[in-house]
Every structure is written in C-alpha cells, then in structure tokens.
Amino acid sequence: MSSMRIGAAIVGAVLLAGVLTGCSSSESETTSTVPTGEFPVTIEHVFGSTEVPSTPERIVTLGVSDADVVLALGQVPVGNSGFAFYETGLGPWAQEQVGDAELTRIESDSEPNLEQIAELAPDLILGLNAGFDEATYNKLSEIAPTVARPVGTAAYAVPRAAATETIATAMGMKDEGVRLNEETDALLADTVAAHPEFAGKTGVAVMSYSGVYAGFLPGDGRGQFLTSLGFATPQPVLDGDTGDTFYVEFSAENTNMLDADVMLVLGPDENFDIVAENRAFANTTAGRNGAIVPATLDQRGAITYNSVLSIPYAIDTLVPRIADALR
Incomplete structure (x- = not known):
C-alpha cells in the first residue's frame, strides 16, 4: 500500500x-x-x-x-x-x-x-x-x-x-x-526503516531569495521533514538559531556553511538550478555527489505545510528522489 x-x-x-x-x-x-x-x-x-x-x-x-x-x-x-x-x-x-x-x-x-x-x-x-x-x-x-x-x-x-x-x-x-x-x-518510522542509507547523513532544505540563502531549522516544517527521515541538520545551521525564527540566512559567499550529504532545494519548480545560480554549490558534498534535489512546487508545499495530510504526499513523491540522489 x-x-x-x-x-x-x-x-x-x-x-x-x-x-x-x-x-x-x-x-x-x-x-x-x-x-x-x-x-x-x-x-x-x-x-x-x-x-x-x-x-x-x-x-x-x-x-x-x-x-x-x-x-x-x-x-x-x-x-x-x-x-x-x-x-x-x-x-x-x-x-x-x-x-x-x-x-x-x-x-x-x-x-x-x-x-x-x-x-x-x-x-x-x-x-x-x-x-x-x-x-x-x-x-x-x-x-x-x-x-x-x-x-x-x-x-x-x-x-x-x-x-x-x-x-x-x-x-x-x-x-x-x-x-x-x-x-x-508510524508512517515516518516505516519510511526510515525502508531507507537505512539515510542514517548518519546530514540533510538541509535551502531556499534562494534576494541574493542570499535560507537554511531551514528543525523547528520548521521543511527542516523537520528531513530530521524525521533521520537526517541531521548541518551544525552551522543549528549554530545560527536565535530561537525566534525558523531559518538561518547565509550570504552567497558562505554557501559552504550549508554543506550536507543531501541538499533539498526549494525553488519555483523542479527545474530550478541552484548551481547555475551560484557555482559554489557545486563544491558542497551534495554538489560533488549529485545529491542536490530540486523539489517540485507540490513537494515543496507538502514539506512546508508539514501536516498529517501533507506528509504522506511528501513521502510518496519526494522520498524516492532523495533515495535516488544518495545512490
């Protein structure tokens, strides 16, 4: 099922x-x-x-x-x-x-x-x-x-x-x-069990806007989705948490602070190329290993809403893409 x-x-x-x-x-x-x-x-x-x-x-x-x-x-x-x-x-x-x-x-x-x-x-x-x-x-x-x-x-x-x-x-x-x-x-636990390759990996959800990049914290739906799958949030993102927001902002010169095994990019659609926008992303772990995953608009929506209705949709449509990126 x-x-x-x-x-x-x-x-x-x-x-x-x-x-x-x-x-x-x-x-x-x-x-x-x-x-x-x-x-x-x-x-x-x-x-x-x-x-x-x-x-x-x-x-x-x-x-x-x-x-x-x-x-x-x-x-x-x-x-x-x-x-x-x-x-x-x-x-x-x-x-x-x-x-x-x-x-x-x-x-x-x-x-x-x-x-x-x-x-x-x-x-x-x-x-x-x-x-x-x-x-x-x-x-x-x-x-x-x-x-x-x-x-x-x-x-x-x-x-x-x-x-x-x-x-x-x-x-x-x-x-x-x-x-x-x-x-x-239980659904998330079953998904984690089906993907042991996620264990021990880092993951970050990133959005580009106004020349800077947001790395979403675990308290936000986008960050929480990745942590619920077993991914750890990169330490520089956690270190930037002030306790009163849901993301940490990084300049275009500090993309290395968003380094992770898998990078989920939240753009206008799945054709958005964050590496073409900023070549520095090619030098991140995800960039070198082909593990930058640009989400579709609905996949982005599902993890942003992060609800009991949207999570099954995200698991069905986005998790297979993350798994493929890590192979």
Missing part, C-alpha cells in the same frame, strides 16, 4: 471513529464529526489562555497549515489562510477532504482582514502556525475565541504533533488528534 493510501486510511479511521460515536447534521457550510471531548476546554498559548466554550462549528484557520488538521478531523473551515503558492491556500493532498465545500481565502495570517473574518461569524479562530502579534490577537479575540501558537515556539515553527494535538483539543477531539499523530509517526 502506498503512503498516500495509508494517509487516506489515517484520515478515514478518524472519520469512522466519529461515525461510530454518533453523527449530526448542520445547516452551516461546514461538515463535522461529533467531538468526543467535554467543553469548555482551555488552551494555553503564547498570548495567555483561551476558553473554547462549546463544540466549534464555524472555524477560521489563520495558521498557514492549520486547515489541514481541521480537514483531517472531518470539518471544512469557513475561512483559511495558506502559503502563496496555492490559490485556495490548500495543497492537492487536501482536495478529497474539501470536496465541493465553499472555501474563503484569508490572504494574510500576520495582518488578517478583521472585517472579513468577522463576516464569516466564526466560533473559533486557530492561529498556531501564524505570524500575528499580541495586538492582533486581542482584536481577533473580540470576534471569537482565538488560539495562538504554544509557549516556547517561534512563529511558523510549531512542531506538527503539537499543532495537531492542540487543534484537536480545541475541537473536542483530542483522542483523534493523538491517533493522527501516532499514525503519522
């Missing part, structure tokens, strides 16, 4: 669990399974704590990957943000869960249109993988209970498991969130 089919089975198991515990219909535009948790629930986060008084039925997801978790738990958000490379804010791995439901795109997660959000009449706003500040949080909280990122995490650097469990808890579906995490972890 492919990991994409396994991923569908993960979500299907959660939906089936909802069916077995009871079903309900709603006149709203969202569809939902019946939560098994008790309300109210209180969620601690970087800006304090938020009480969710009852089962949310109209969820707005401001975190760029938060919608994936809500979808995996059987509900379609009434409004969602997302990364710029998807018109709807959602990747191809989420289309089955969305179905024919109407989507409303919220353009900015850091400076959202408050009037647009208020018009959606949400009863819960999720902003775990979002960049809004405390002043914006306070304004959002006047519209509906708002959950921000956990204490001790940087913006856009919330671990997948923590985001999944927090969102599931806010929806009254904590057990289902735990199950999603366990199934995703």
Whole structure:
C-alpha cells in the first residue's frame, strides 16, 4: 500500500471513529464529526489562555497549515489562510477532504482582514502556525475565541504533533488528534526503516531569495521533514538559531556553511538550478555527489505545510528522489 493510501486510511479511521460515536447534521457550510471531548476546554498559548466554550462549528484557520488538521478531523473551515503558492491556500493532498465545500481565502495570517473574518461569524479562530502579534490577537479575540501558537515556539515553527494535538483539543477531539499523530509517526518510522542509507547523513532544505540563502531549522516544517527521515541538520545551521525564527540566512559567499550529504532545494519548480545560480554549490558534498534535489512546487508545499495530510504526499513523491540522489 502506498503512503498516500495509508494517509487516506489515517484520515478515514478518524472519520469512522466519529461515525461510530454518533453523527449530526448542520445547516452551516461546514461538515463535522461529533467531538468526543467535554467543553469548555482551555488552551494555553503564547498570548495567555483561551476558553473554547462549546463544540466549534464555524472555524477560521489563520495558521498557514492549520486547515489541514481541521480537514483531517472531518470539518471544512469557513475561512483559511495558506502559503502563496496555492490559490485556495490548500495543497492537492487536501482536495478529497474539501470536496465541493465553499472555501474563503484569508490572504494574510500576520495582518488578517478583521472585517472579513468577522463576516464569516466564526466560533473559533486557530492561529498556531501564524505570524500575528499580541495586538492582533486581542482584536481577533473580540470576534471569537482565538488560539495562538504554544509557549516556547517561534512563529511558523510549531512542531506538527503539537499543532495537531492542540487543534484537536480545541475541537473536542483530542483522542483523534493523538491517533493522527501516532499514525503519522508510524508512517515516518516505516519510511526510515525502508531507507537505512539515510542514517548518519546530514540533510538541509535551502531556499534562494534576494541574493542570499535560507537554511531551514528543525523547528520548521521543511527542516523537520528531513530530521524525521533521520537526517541531521548541518551544525552551522543549528549554530545560527536565535530561537525566534525558523531559518538561518547565509550570504552567497558562505554557501559552504550549508554543506550536507543531501541538499533539498526549494525553488519555483523542479527545474530550478541552484548551481547555475551560484557555482559554489557545486563544491558542497551534495554538489560533488549529485545529491542536490530540486523539489517540485507540490513537494515543496507538502514539506512546508508539514501536516498529517501533507506528509504522506511528501513521502510518496519526494522520498524516492532523495533515495535516488544518495545512490
């Protein structure tokens, strides 16, 4: 069975669990399974704590990957943000869960249109993988209970498991969130076991912009995907971690600081040639050994979202390319 089919089975198991515990219909535009948790629930986060008084039925997801978790738990958000490379804010791995439901795109997660959000009449706003500040949080909280990122995490650097469990808890579906995490972890463990050649190797995800290069940290989805496969992040990238960002910036003259056994390049498409842009990359370990892997846009999206829905897609489409590069 492919990991994409396994991923569908993960979500299907959660939906089936909802069916077995009871079903309900709603006149709203969202569809939902019946939560098994008790309300109210209180969620601690970087800006304090938020009480969710009852089962949310109209969820707005401001975190760029938060919608994936809500979808995996059987509900379609009434409004969602997302990364710029998807018109709807959602990747191809989420289309089955969305179905024919109407989507409303919220353009900015850091400076959202408050009037647009208020018009959606949400009863819960999720902003775990979002960049809004405390002043914006306070304004959002006047519209509906708002959950921000956990204490001790940087913006856009919330671990997948923590985001999944927090969102599931806010929806009254904590057990289902735990199950999603366990199934995703098992899928990754199976992938690592199938690729012993990854052990002991270093790996880095790199993006070029404005004449400099970003090396993504393990707290970010892109860096976390590689570490979850068993790759170690290069030490110079770790040494540059200030604790308040999700990447480390290197000048064009310091590409040697990004040296790794495998380099995953995140460009506009799989035809982007980072060596043609900067010949110094040819002298890195990955460059000398033919292990520079330019991701497709959807592969880039899948590891950037780093969700329980997108990881199976990344495993199916990107892991074989990484393995081939190391042969």
